[in-house]
Amino acid sequence: MARIAIVGGGIVGCAAASWLMAEGHAVTVYERDPAGRPASTGNAGLIALPEISPLARPGVITQTPRWLLDPVGPLAVRVRDLPALTPWLLRFIASARPDRVEKAAAALAWLMSTALRDHQELARRSGMSGHMRRTGALYITASEAGYRAAKAEWDERRRHGVPAEELDAAAARRLVPALTGKFLRAFHAPESWTVTSPLAILEALRRWIGASDALVKQEVIALRPDDREVSIITAEGADLPFDRVVIAGGVWSRTLVRGLGLRVLLETERGYNTTYPSAPIDLPMPVFFSDHGFIASPLAVGLRVGGAVEMAAPEAPPNFARAAAMRTVMRRYVPDLPETGGVEWMGCRPSTPDSMPVIGADPRDPRIVFAFGHGHLGLTLSAATARHVASLIAGRPDPKLAAFGIGRFQKGRTAL
Numbered sequence: 001m002a003r004i005a006i007v008g009g010g011i012v013g014c015a016a017a018s019w020l021m022a023e024g025h026a027v028t029v030y031e032r033d034p035a036g037r038p039a040s041t042g043n044a045g046l047i048a049l050p051e052i053s054p055l056a057r058p059g060v061i062t063q064t065p066r067w068l069l070d071p072v073g074p075l076a077v078r079v080r081d082l083p084a085l086t087p088w089l090l091r092f093i094a095s096a097r098p099d100r101v102e103k104a105a106a107a108l109a110w111l112m113s114t115a116l117r118d119h120q121e122l123a124r125r126s127g128m129s130g131h132m133r134r135t136g137a138l139y140i141t142a143s144e145a146g147y148r149a150a151k152a153e154w155d156e157r158r159r160h161g162v163p164a165e166e167l168d169a170a171a172a173r174r175l176v177p178a179l180t181g182k183f184l185r186a187f188h189a190p191e192s193w194t195v196t197s198p199l200a201i202l203e204a205l206r207r208w209i210g211a212s213d214a215l216v217k218q219e220v221i222a223l224r225p226d227d228r229e230v231s232i233i234t235a236e237g238a239d240l241p242f243d244r245v246v247i248a249g250g251v252w253s254r255t256l257v258r259g260l261g262l263r264v265l266l267e268t269e270r271g272y273n274t275t276y277p278s279a280p281i282d283l284p285m286p287v288f289f290s291d292h293g294f295i296a297s298p299l300a301v302g303l304r305v306g307g308a309v310e311m312a313a314p315e316a317p318p319n320f321a322r323a324a325a326m327r328t329v330m331r332r333y334v335p336d337l338p339e340t341g342g343v344e345w346m347g348c349r350p351s352t353p354d355s356m357p358v359i360g361a362d363p364r365d366p367r368i369v370f371a372f373g374h375g376h377l378g379l380t381l382s383a384a385t386a387r388h389v390a391s392l393i394a395g396r397p398d399p400k401l402a403a404f405g406i407g408r409f410q411k412g413r414t415a416l
């Protein structure tokens with residue numbers, strides 16, 4: 001049994017904590033703002049098993065100039081934050097090389113291969129049930145360019161064994177009759193799951209952890225390893241010794257990692273959505289609007305519409321015109337989407353330029369373990385990450401996990 005501190009009480013930190021506590025470790029989770037609403041609380045709620053394609057890919061790079069011209073389009077960069085974002089953006093462009101895309105997709109397919117089983121195991125360990133169901137998902141395309149980009153992505157996914165069926169608009173409409181607007185074609189992915197509510201799952205995990213008094217409201221400002229232990233230093237000045245420390249603080253992990261003298265490219269892809277607690281629309285499955293980079297997902301808490309990517313500093317003021325723009329676009333396809341009655345939200349995806357999370361030990365001190373940078377897939381990969389964190393703590397990681405190490409960001413190392 002080890003004394004383990006986990007920094008960050010989002011879905012990744014809480015999944016890791018639950019997994020490690022069930023294995024008998026003495027775990028304490030440090031969360032600076034338990035009432036906050038980080039990415040883990042308001043996301044689209046998909047266990048998106050098919051999504052093994054990294055965001056940086058040739059099709060995205062060619063569409064980017066057009067997207068950037070639209071201030072509320074699928075991809076925006078906050079000009080004021082451009083200098084700070086430049087190293088990340090350059091690596092993003094480099095990651096779009098076909099050989100790197102292929103390697104990242106293969107690595108993500110491997111990580112994804114146990115994601116569902118690990119969710120089921122996490123649920124068993126923490127006493128959750130009925131919180132996710134196999135809905136499948138529909139990805140619609142409305143333009144020739146959008147169709148070509150989507151087809152390339154689905155061809156890649158199929159090569160990695162992801163099942164999907166291409167449909168014409170009429171067949172897609174039979175699956176989701178609310179899609180009365182015009183579109184070209186669609187891809188139906190049967191192996192997608194949807195949770196009841198991301199917030200409810202996080203709260204359930206926090207309750208389970210909190211029942212052992214293992215959830216503490218404190219901000220960790222630094223790590224101090226010495227020969228005997230790794231201490232965490234809190235904002236209140238406490239110096240607390242542990243055997244192991246897991247850094248799972250979303251995008252804010254970068255401050256602690258840099259404090260350890262390591263380089264990491266971790267920025268925020270901010271996303272926006274609107275949740276309608278009682279929309280008069282029945283979607284039997286999530287619908288992804290591929291040309292526009294957002295999704296509508298039917299959750300127990302209502303219909304949630306949103307997504308898109310805004311590269312910006314996490315603390316920059318939100319621009320909710322982006323949420324409104326997605327609602328307007330959705331009405332082209334689902335005219336019944338109400339004008340009012342929705343609740344807007346913005347969340348910070350912790351993203352790496354190659355779309356691969358950082359899961360691995362500090363190369364200079366294996367007592368420190370990293371678990372952050374899950375981008376668009378943090379809910380999906382939280383349980384698998386928890387299992388791999390436990391394997392790192394046990395000193396028996398799968399050799400394939402090495403692809404997710406922080407070494408890829410150190411100077412002198414090339415990307416995948």
Ligand SMILES: Cc1cc2nc3c(=O)[nH]c(=O)nc-3n(C[C@H](O)[C@H](O)[C@H](O)COP(=O)(O)OP(=O)(O)OC[C@H]3O[C@@H](n4cnc5c(N)ncnc54)[C@H](O)[C@@H]3O)c2cc1C
Pocket residue numbers: 007008009010011012013030031032033036038039040041042043044045046047048218219220221248249250251252253269270271272273306307346347348349350371372373374375376377378379380381
């Ligand atoms: C619009 C949108 C839709 C999405 N849809 C999906 C989806 O359908 N499926 C999916 O899999 N993923 C989705 N995601 C992505 C997913 O939400 C994120 O990848 C995931 O929530 C990241 O979880 P996390 O625990 O790493 O980080 P976070 O949720 O950001 O949590 C980090 C926590 O750590 C705490 N913290 C940070 N630093 C410290 C510190 N020093 N001391 C103490 N506490 C600290 C923070 O307060 C925070 O609570 C979506 C994201 C967005 C924005």
